[in-house]
Amino acid sequence: MNIKEEDLKYLKLLSKNFPSIGETATEIINLEAILSLPKGTEHFISDIHGEYEAFNHVLKNCSGVIKEKIEIIFGESLLEKEKNQLATVIYYPKEKIEIIETLEENMELWYKKTINRILKVLQLVSSKYTRSKVLKAMTKDFSYIIQELLYERGEEKNKKDYVEGIINTIIEINRGKEFIINVSNLIQRLVIDNLHIVGDIYDRGPYPHKIMDRLMGYHNVDIQWGNHDILWVGAACGQKACIANAIRICLRYSNKEILEDGYGINLLPLATLAMELYGQDECKRFKPKLKNKIDEKDLELVSKMHKTISIIQFKLEGEIIKRNPTFKMDDRLILNKLDLKNNRVELKGENYPLLDNYFPTVSEEEPYELTFKEKEILDGLVRSFRNSEKLQEHIKFLLEKGSVYLKRNSNLLFHGCIPLDEKGGFREVDIFGKKYSGKRLLEKCDQLCREGYYDDKNIQARDFIWYLWCGKDSSLFGKDKMKTFERYFLEDKKTHEEKYDYYYNFSNTKEAANRILNEFGIKDRYAHIINGHVPVKVKKGESPIKGEGKLLLIDGGFSRAYQDTTGIAGYTLIFNSRGKRLVCHEPFENLKNTIEKCLDIKSTNEIVDYREIKLKVRDTDIGKELESQVKELKKLLECYKKGMIKSN
Known part of the structure; x- marks a missing residue:
């Protein structure tokens, strides 16, 4: 074994940790033994959406592995x-x-x-x-x-x-x-050796803060951000449009407790303004989705708060779109197209009747300008979000353990999509005057998310966090536009449609999946893309396995709001020494019955790939790192034996 001069310097440093032949040999034996152990179990879960009890149960039973x-x-x-x-x-x-x-x-x-x-x-x-x-x-x-x-x-x-x-x-x-x-x-x-959360911990369900507490106490976890997670990153750093969206969604699903009890956000000024503005307005279009959770009096107040923050949101988003022309979202500027006298709005040259034409804070001359009271309330909300110790703790953990994508053991994990063009190639996306696509695009998005959170002065990066929530080229969102205004104010269902990225057209082809895997340097025959974001509608015959087996869609379907559409409570994925299997879950009933009657979530398994020969630690990414360490330790041992380094 020839030892180069530059290697010798490193090996002398290594000898401080293993100062003798005996200790070096012992470590080599130990690492070689570890490499021969079976691969640990990886557990993949996505789209939890605040459903703490169901998530916690799936975590406790490891998708049926303990049973x-x-x-x-x-x-x-x-x-x-x-x-x-x-x-x-x-x-x-x-x-x-x-x-x-x-x-x-x-x-x-x-x-x-x-x-x-x-x-x-x-x-x-x-x-x-x-x-x-x-x-x-x-x-x-x-x-x-x-x-x-x-x-x-x-x-x-x-x-x-x-x-x-x-x-x-x-x-x-x-x-x-x-x-x-x-x-x-x-x-x-x-x-469970390693837990992967493939996006969307936040929104819709009532307890995302409890899920974050649970994850912070977990022994080995990584998170691939979903657009709902990144929305809360923006809210935590004080991005006003993200704050308005986060509050709107909480009110839409009757989850004020997340804000008030979970994170200590003061909603009283917003409630006061809502009653002042819409005291005589029924706000029918803003009734929460889960009305059974609150009484009639609270329902009325939440509806008015919901409308108040929604109008504020549309104004804030208009200002972001106008100051960021590279976002190419001018078609989302709608408030300036309102014709309140005739109760209509113009979209793409067509006029549509409004289901609600009461906009007391929208000025005809300056429709995107906030009123004095709206500004005052918004400033208070920014302080509240930024000063919430619990929220900041959770978001810092999300950034520390999270990323836009992850490569692990020949699998590529990301929440939404890789933006593709109409031919299936990697679409170029303009980010503040420079073009990015494929792997470089996702890396740039990751960088801007971190910059936006940690740098108070980087307004562009903070605007981009909002863009990742709902922008047309966002890999986390994966649609051409988010039609929040249309869903609230227009009856014509055609105006509600949101077109998915070309990625979802090509996800059924093996060629596209392999092209994406190659872009990220993954060429293993057992490699898979593991996605969340889009619920699998099993009741309509949809399969979670795409791209001739190369893409696995594991939207967990934990969100009760989706279960009528999907027909199940979604999928999780288990990857152990025998390969991968998808686990399909029925809805979690309730914790009381689960414990008293010894009930478990009913689950069925579908084998994705099966290995006749068990995978070992040496077949994993950690195994490759350990093999590299063994190689260096063997060099050190040789140096000791040849007297090139003195053994103590």
């Missing part, structure tokens, strides 16, 4: 109801045990059986990891005890007595409940 492990271990040796109860105990240990305590006559016997069963599950899910990694995943409570029970469960009588003695003592000193909680949490942690 699968229980089936492998116990098969027909346990009744179905016993396996269901064991699974529920692992998902919700504290809550389920509290219920069992009120029903079970012999809790000592129940604890003994359950602890033995749950330890068998732990043994199986921990078998693909090193002892060191399992130890790091444990909390301090019971760490030593779990190690003893996990690695000393031999068949010899002495070992059996030893194990039984530990379990009996745990029960005798009334620590059975705490022990099961600890082991259950460890199983949940080990069953």
Whole structure:
């Protein structure tokens, strides 16, 4: 082995971490052993849209993987109801045990059986990891005890007595409940090695802030931003149009609690202005979608607030469009085309009747100018969003763990699309006077998102964050325009139509999928594009598998607002040592029934690719990094042996 002079400098630095032949050899052996372990399980989830309970359950059961492990271990040796109860105990240990305590006559016997069963599950899910990694995943409570029970469960009588003695003592000193909680949490942690959130945590559902809290406590997660996520990035940095959109969507779905309770946003001034402006207006077009969530009095107030912030939004968006000609969104300038005297609006040379013509704050001369009170309220909202500690904490985490796209283990992950032209080529997009396409376009979008959030003076970048939410060439949005005004004010459904990017026309072809994968340097035969954003309408016969198997559309369908359209609660994806499989979920009923009746989300599996030979760590991106480390350590070992570096 020839060691170059420049390599020798690096190896001398490396020798500080591994200062002897023995330590270097030990690390090589350790890394080679890790490379031979089975590949860890990756879990892909998208379009959660604030549905915390359903998301949390899918996270806890790993899209059915834990139930699968229980089936492998116990098969027909346990009744179905016993396996269901064991699974529920692992998902919700504290809550389920509290219920069992009120029903079970012999809790000592129940604890003994359950602890033995749950330890068998732990043994199986921990078998693909090193002892060191399992130890790091444990909390301090019971760490030593779990190690003893996990690695000393031999068949010899002495070992059996030893194990039984530990379990009996745990029960005798009334620590059975705490022990099961600890082991259950460890199983949940080990069953998923890496969690991928393929966009749209925010909007529609009531608890995106709870989802963010959950993700911040998760051991290994990455996020590919969706347009709804990037909207909240813009709102958090004080981009006014993003703030107006975020508030409008919360009001549209009766989710004021996200703003007021979740993030401490003060909506009282907005409510006051809404009553002042629309006290006598029914605001029928602005009734929230989920009316059953609020009483009649609140419904009336929310409708008026909804209309107030919508008009403010249209004004703010008009100003952005006018100061950014490269956005090419002049067709979204609508307020200046209103004819309120004749109750009409002109779009593309055609006149359409308005369903609502009461616009008390829109001036005929300057339709996009905010009134004094609108400016005052908006300034207060900007302060409120920027000073919300919880929101800023969540958005910084979103930026730290997130990106526009991700390459991982021969898969390309992004939320929306890669903008294509009518021939299927990569469309050039003008960003402030410079053209970008394909991979470079997504990288530029990623850069501008970060600049916009962290640089207070970069107004252009902040405008671009709004553009990514709804712009015609946005890879996160993937449509020609967002027709919010038309949906509120026009009856003609044709005016509501939003055309999808050419990407969605070509996504059914293998050639287009491979062209995109090649653009990002991915050429593996098992490579896939993994997308969210567009709900799969299963009830209409749509399939989540596109491009002759190269593109997987996993819009989770967690949002209850979409489930009538899709017919399911969407898809998740599991990628383990045996390959990939799509998991189709039925809607999550409710947490109370799930725990009390040991119900699980009903799911069905569809194999995407199956490997006869198990994938190992060496077949992954991390494996390639470890192999590189082994190569350098072997060079260091050679230097020690040849006396080129002194071994201590």
